[in-house]
Amino acid sequence: MPTGTEVETRPVVLILLGPPGAGKGTQARMLEERFGLVQLSTGDLLRAAVAEGTPAGLAAKAVMESGALVSDEIVLEILAERMARPDVARGVILDGFPRTAGQAAALDTLLAGVGQAVTAAISLEVDDAAMVGRVSGRFTCAACGEGYHDEHKQPAVAGTCDKCGGTEFKRRADDNAETVAERLKAYHAQTAPLIAHYAGLGVLERVDAMQDIDAVAGGLGDIVARVTV
Numbered sequence: 001m002p003t004g005t006e007v008e009t010r011p012v013v014l015i016l017l018g019p020p021g022a023g024k025g026t027q028a029r030m031l032e033e034r035f036g037l038v039q040l041s042t043g044d045l046l047r048a049a050v051a052e053g054t055p056a057g058l059a060a061k062a063v064m065e066s067g068a069l070v071s072d073e074i075v076l077e078i079l080a081e082r083m084a085r086p087d088v089a090r091g092v093i094l095d096g097f098p099r100t101a102g103q104a105a106a107l108d109t110l111l112a113g114v115g116q117a118v119t120a121a122i123s124l125e126v127d128d129a130a131m132v133g134r135v136s137g138r139f140t141c142a143a144c145g146e147g148y149h150d151e152h153k154q155p156a157v158a159g160t161c162d163k164c165g166g167t168e169f170k171r172r173a174d175d176n177a178e179t180v181a182e183r184l185k186a187y188h189a190q191t192a193p194l195i196a197h198y199a200g201l202g203v204l205e206r207v208d209a210m211q212d213i214d215a216v217a218g219g220l221g222d223i224v225a226r227v228t229v
């Protein structure tokens with residue numbers, strides 16, 4: 001029975017905005033651990049669909065390899081499926097979504113329908129010139145997905161994942177200089193305008209993501225602690 005002292009807690013909806021290599025995935029995983037939120041990466045969901053050979057995955061594969069954006073229809077379908085799972089109840093970190101005005105409008109409508117709104121959209125601000133090096137040096141643990149980099153973040157013991165002890169690593173098919181250039185173009189043409197959208201809603205935050213990984217995590221953590229009070 002209500003006592004009158006309960007505080008209504010709304011699920012947290014955080015958005016990480018930034019071009020390829022800005023550190024969205026790296027930081028989302030760190031925030032997930034620190035704040036108990038769920039990282040929801042449309043890139044990861046699409047890569048899983050490609051690997052499984054689902055109709056969405058078959059349609060997305062060539063588009064992703066070209067560096068262009070997958071259609072809003074496919075992305076919204078896989079996102080809705082993921083959002084319907086119970087583990088997202090406490091809150092989510094959206095990594096790589098929304099990426100177009102249509103996706104942002106669909107998210108606003110979806111949240112408004114359940115009495116919610118975006119808690120914060122955090123723009124990871126970087127220099128494009130450094131992103132090709134960040135992306136082409138990236139590799140991940142094949143078993144748990146922990147991310148590494150040839151120069152900036154190597155496993156403590158060479159060839160062994162710090163997190164799960166796995167010994168197999170993989171690199172993404174779209175992490176070559178040519179495709180990264182296309183992904184950067186797509187970001188500036190279709191995603192960067194969302195920064196103004198979220199500024200207009202009063203939920204935009206900015207972080208200097210040219211700092212080292214731990215410094216970026218510190219700045220982001222301060223923001224998330226403030227907006228989720």
Ligand code: AP5
Pocket residue numbers: 018019020021022023024025026027042043044046063064065067068069070071072075095096097098099100103134135137138139147148149150152153183209210211212213216
């Ligand atoms: P997606 O998987 O979302 O890729 P992306 O946006 O291009 O971003 P990345 O994963 O490349 O970079 P990141 O910012 O996560 O950087 P990371 O933390 O790994 O999308 C792939 C494709 O899927 C798209 O091109 C599109 O086709 C499709 N897609 C996905 N979502 C879509 C959507 N909503 N709509 C339509 N299409 C969609 O870091 C990179 C490397 O740098 C790592 O090695 C890391 O260790 C290192 N690093 C990170 N931070 C730092 C730092 N501060 N200093 C030094 N090194 C760092």
